[in-house]
Amino acid sequence: MCLAVPGRIIDTQEIGDSRIGRVQFGGVTRQAYLDFVPEANVGDYVLVHVGFAISRLDADEAERTYQLLDKLGQLQEEGLA
Amino acid sequence: MKYLDEYRDPRIAHALVHEIARRVTRPRVLMEICGGQTHTIMRYGIDELVPPQIELVHGPGCPVCVTPIEIIDKAIAIASRPDVTFVSYGDMLRVPGSSVDLFHVKARGGDVRIAYSPMEALKIARATPHRKVVFFGIGFETTAPANAMAVWQAQRERLKNFSMLASHVLVPPAIRLLLRSPDNRVQGFIAPGHVCTIMGFQEYEELVRDFRVPIVVGGFEPVDLLEAISMLVAQLEDGRAELENQYARSVSRAGSEPAQRLMRQVFEVADRKWRGIGMIPASGLRLRPEFAAYDAEKIFGLEELSADEPKECISALVLQGLKKPVDCPAFGKGCTPEQPLGAPMVSSEGACAAYYQYRRIL
Numbered sequence: 001m002c003l004a005v006p007g008r009i010i011d012t013q014e015i016g017d018s019r020i021g022r023v024q025f026g027g028v029t030r031q032a033y034l035d036f037v038p039e040a041n042v043g044d045y046v047l048v049h050v051g052f053a054i055s056r057l058d059a060d061e062a063e064r065t066y067q068l069l070d071k072l073g074q075l076q077e078e079g080l081a
Numbered sequence: 082m083k084y085l086d087e088y089r090d091p092r093i094a095h096a097l098v099h100e101i102a103r104r105v106t107r108p109r110v111l112m113e114i115c116g117g118q119t120h121t122i123m124r125y126g127i128d129e130l131v132p133p134q135i136e137l138v139h140g141p142g143c144p145v146c147v148t149p150i151e152i153i154d155k156a157i158a159i160a161s162r163p164d165v166t167f168v169s170y171g172d173m174l175r176v177p178g179s180s181v182d183l184f185h186v187k188a189r190g191g192d193v194r195i196a197y198s199p200m201e202a203l204k205i206a207r208a209t210p211h212r213k214v215v216f217f218g219i220g221f222e223t224t225a226p227a228n229a230m231a232v233w234q235a236q237r238e239r240l241k242n243f244s245m246l247a248s249h250v251l252v253p254p255a256i257r258l259l260l261r262s263p264d265n266r267v268q269g270f271i272a273p274g275h276v277c278t279i280m281g282f283q284e285y286e287e288l289v290r291d292f293r294v295p296i297v298v299g300g301f302e303p304v305d306l307l308e309a310i311s312m313l314v315a316q317l318e319d320g321r322a323e324l325e326n327q328y329a330r331s332v333s334r335a336g337s338e339p340a341q342r343l344m345r346q347v348f349e350v351a352d353r354k355w356r357g358i359g360m361i362p363a364s365g366l367r368l369r370p371e372f373a374a375y376d377a378e379k380i381f382g383l384e385e386l387s388a389d390e391p392k393e394c395i396s397a398l399v400l401q402g403l404k405k406p407v408d409c410p411a412f413g414k415g416c417t418p419e420q421p422l423g424a425p426m427v428s429s430e431g432a433c434a435a436y437y438q439y440r441r442i443l
Contacts, residue, residue, distance in 0.1 A: 001144045001172065001430055002117050002223040002275040003301075006084035017237070026082050033200070036226060036279075036340040045084055047278065047331055050170075051198030052227045054340065055278045055331040057084055062330040069304060073096040 004049040006057060009034075009042050023048055084330070088302030094130070097307035102132045104314050110136045110266045111313055112259075112402050114252060115273035116143030116430025117301050123435040125303040131310060138266070138402035139435075141255050142273055144220045145172045145428035146400060147355040150388045152219075152248045153178040159215050159246060159381050160186045160193050166209065168202035169217035171195040172428045177421060179388035199231035199245075206235070206243035215377045218247040223275040225249050225366055226340035229347035232368065232375050246377040247368050250353055252276050253284040254364035260292045264403055269313035271299040271306065274328040279344075281336030286324045293322040300328040347372055356424055357390070357397035396423035399432050406433040413437060 007025040012034060014020075019034040023046060032046070037053045040046050046053035087093075113119055119139045122128055128137045141147055157178050160167035167183070174183040174195065187193040192212070196202055199216050206214035218228040228245065235243040252273055259265055272285050277298045285296050295316035299309030309327045316323060326332055344366070353365025368376045390396075393411045398404035406412050406425070416422040418434050425431030429438070 001170070001220055001428065002115055002142070002273060004223070004275050004278070006082070008083075016234075033227075033230065035230065035343075036337045038339060047275070049223055049275060050227045051200055052230070054223065054226075054275065054337065058330050062084065065308075065330065069090075069093045069096070069308065072100065073090070073092045 002049065004047040004054055006045050006047055007032075008045050009040060011042060021046075021053070023053070085302065088300065088304040090304060093304050094307055097304065097311050098130050101135065101307070101311045101314050104311070104318050105132055105134045106318060108134045108136065109268055109314060109317055110138060111269045111271065111310060112138045112140045112267040113271040113299070113306070114140035114142040114256065115276070115301075116146065116428065116432070117275070118271060118273070118299065118306060119143075119432050120430050120435050121301055121303060121306055123439040126439070127303060127306055127310075131307075135310065135314070138405075139399070139432040140259075140270075140402060141355065141358060141400040142221065142252065142276075143425065143428050143430045143432075144224070144250060145176055146396070146424040146431045147250055147357065148173070148176065148219050148248050148424070149354040149356045150179055150390060151354070152246070153182070154388055155378065155383050156183060156217055156246055157181060157186055158383060159377060160191050161189075162213075162381075164213050166192045166194065166205060166212045166214045167217065168194045168196045168205060168214060170219065173217055173219065175421065175427045176424050177427075199228050200234075203231055203234060203240070203243060206240050207238075210242055212242060214243050216243070216245045218245040219249065221250055221252055221273070221276050222280045222344075223273075223278070225348060226279060226337070226344050229343045232347050232372055233343060235375055236372065244375045244377040244380050245368065247348070247366070248353070249348065249366035250355065251350070251364050251366065253288060254361050255355065255358070256288055258358070258361055259401060260288070260294060262401070267294075267402060269295040269297070269317060271309045271313070272296050274298055274300045274305070274332055277328070277332045277336065279337050279340050281334050282324055282326060282332065283334060289322055289324045295322050296324050298324070298326045298328050298332050300331070355400075357400045391422045394423035396425045396433070399425055406436040407440070409433070
């Protein structure tokens with residue numbers, strides 16, 4: 001129920017009071033409301049839940065976590081952990 | 082896909098399992114709150130990957146599972162009216178009320194429709210002004226802002242034929258209840274990453290402080306959950322009780338301010354009954370009086386209904402993490418996803434359905 005899927009914003013437009021973006025998930029593109037993520041722009045990745053973007057994914061944070069995890073994986077392969 | 086594949090990398094998952102095994106020295110009972118996390122754990126067999134000292138118990142974070150039977154009965158009463166188009170998230174249609182479910186209403190000719198977003202219900206209302214369009218607004222804090230937006234937008238447009246049957250629940254009061262129970266065995270919690278994406282994690286810092294229990298905000302992919310487990314084990318082994326954020330790529334301490342503001346504008350905190358658990362004070366949201374014109378319970382004047390759960394169903398204990406689905410005598414026999422006795426067998430995020438789907442042979 002709280003499922004949210006990451007996708008990339010490919011364009012945005014204002015409709016009424018709302019900002020709506022087209023968001024690409026793999027090969028599929030759907031519209032999502034961007035009212036809860038005013039900081040998100042074209043090219044950003046957002047998590048989408050029931051038609052609403054709920055967060056802009058922090059690329060630096062994701063990269064940092066991944067580097068850390070990747071290092072853990074390497075260390076273990078080398079028998080160091 | 083970016084932001085998915087890297088969090089399903091088996092090499093990293095194995096390194097984390099190794100790290101957990103290296104740290105853990107004694108039995109530890111951990112609970113993931115969110116049904117989406119339960120689903121990932123069962124799907125990838127994470128409960129069997131981690132060392133046997135780690136016991137994962139499953140929390141009440143499945144909105145389909147905890148929506149009280151009385152609300153399902155109200156939904157069925159509204160959806161059965163010939164002048165109503167009833168719009169719902171798909172999972173709710175098979176949840177048993179005290180006699181039938183919403184699919185049964187649809188099969189008898191009721192206009193019951195499945196929507197992916199509450200905004201689709203608004204579209205239906207605009208397109209069919211002669212129909213009373215009712216949206217079944219359930220969910221945790223993740224979903225509440227979206228449902229709030231539908232009501233807010235309906236008011237702005239002065240839509241006369243749209244209303245919401247709202248039954249929202251909040252996570253922190255339920256964790257508090259579990260921690261206060263004398264039967265509690267849980268030593269650390271994985272907090273729900275998407276609820277915290279909206280709400281931030283300050284309420285969880287209060288829980289850490291009040292109960293001296295470690296809490297890690299976790300994501301939904303296998304690597305996220307293994308990292309969250311690893312962080313909880315490290316805290317327990319070090320004798321620490323802190324709030325840590327594993328899911329920092331989506332969750333900030335303050336959460337989404339615009340989403341919280343809209344939620345507060347449309348909803349107010351209320352006592353709420355949880356299916357299988359009972360009344361929890363200040364654990365839900367209801368529409369504010371200013372939005373009474375959009376409140377389906379008020380519009381359709383439904384009396385207080387009361388209903389009993391099937392006696393053989395142990396979902397109350399499953400939802401509190403006190404029993405596993407396989408401890409239930411009805412599991413897989415009198416209760417299956419096709420013929421569910423209790424709601425946790427309905428939703429794919431319900432613990433019983435997740436066990437049934439991925440652990441059939443036991």
